[in-house]
Amino acid sequence: MNDDDVPQGEAERLFTVPITAELATVAATILKRFRELADDSLRLNHPEAFEQNTNSLLRKEDGELDALSEPLRSERHSLHGLLLETASLTKDNALDHVRALEHDLLMQPPPVWSPLALSRVVMEGVLFSEYLLDPTIPLNRRLARLAGMWRTDATYAQKQAEAHGQESAEAGQMLAYVEDALQKCQATERRNPKGKLVGYSFGSESEPLDINITQRATKVMPDWLPAPYRLTSGAAHNRPWMIGRARDLAGGEGLMGEAATVMAAVMVSMGAIETVVRVFGEYFGVDVSEALQMMKEEREAFLYEAIAIAHR
Known part of the structure; x- marks a missing residue:
């Protein structure tokens, strides 16, 4: 959707109404459709299909690693394998939260701010995957990104273990393992x-210790979705300036969900799914153009149907 799709002055009034069962059903249905399109287009449950694509970035990078001498070859292959596993893990978690959002939208009474919180997890999971599989960067930069994330996670794991009363030596085992592996x-x-x-460097390529989620969202989420990360921040962080809208809508007592919240959560999630399909397709050499075109057409159709339902 672009600025020409909505009459001037109309955007401020769209979806500032309570959530109806009809709108919730249509929203949950489009999310399920997007999730299934992602699974089908990428054959995510059949990774061996990716290995058949000889022109993929995956195969190219495997070849670069194979050219190294031992023992460095084996060590970096292991690190590269961890990168692929991590990207798949965060993608799977994102799609699981899409499934959770589908059910959340159908709650009775309707949800209030939980759809935005769930959509934020969807987006963050996708952004982690995209950060690691970014098809525009060389292998060494990709490994540097994984190194920084892995080291950061090891630090978090150590702090959590210590907070639960584990001995310092035990809590530091993962961190020591990561440092040794990176060395x-x-x-x-x-x-x-x-x-x-x-941060870490591999050859001349360097990256910081962790991803900057806000910058990443601005850079890689679809351009039809302005400021998606900030859009979900107020609800996810329980900030009164934003969540107070639900009390105003309820007339000053209790909380009432707003159709705009449903629409924002669905649009963020659809944008995230489109992003992960595009990135996985490019990295693993899978043609996802048909799925992306279907997503575009069905997203636009959903938007107009939702406007009609909400403002009947």
Whole structure:
């Protein structure tokens, strides 16, 4: 949808009405449709299909790793395998939250802010996957991104273990394992002038310790979806400036869900699914153009149907 699709001044009034069962049903249906299109187009349950695509980035990078001498070849192959596993894990978690959102929308009484919180998890899971499989970057930068994320996660795991009373030695085992593995992969630590670890380098390619989700969302989410990360922030962080709208809609007592919340959650989730389909398709060499075109057409049809339902 572009600016020409909605009359001037109309956007401010769209969907500022309570959630109806009809709107919730249509929204849940389109999410299920997108999720199934993603599964079908990528054959996500059959990874061996990807390996048949000899021109894929995956096969190209496997060849680059094969050209290394031992033991570096085996160590970096293991790290690359972890990268693929991590990208698949975050994608699967994102799609699982789409499924949760489908059910959440159908609750009675209708949900209030939970759809936006769920859609934020969908988007973040997709952005992690995209960050690792980004088809525009070279292999060494990809490995540097995984190294930073892995090291950051190991630190989080250590802090969580210590918070639950585990012994320091036990809590530090994962961190020590990660540091040893990265050293064997010849990952170079990057430190700031104060000596603090800020990222890793592989050859001439460097990346920070972790993804900047806000910047990533701005860069890679579809351009028909303005500021998707900030759109979900107020609800996900329980900020009064945003969640107070639900009390106003309810007349000052209790909370009432708004159709605009449903629409925002659905649009963010659809944009995230389109993104992950595109990125997985490009990296693994799967033609997803038909699925993306179907998503575009069905997204636009859903939007007009939802407007008609909400403002009948």
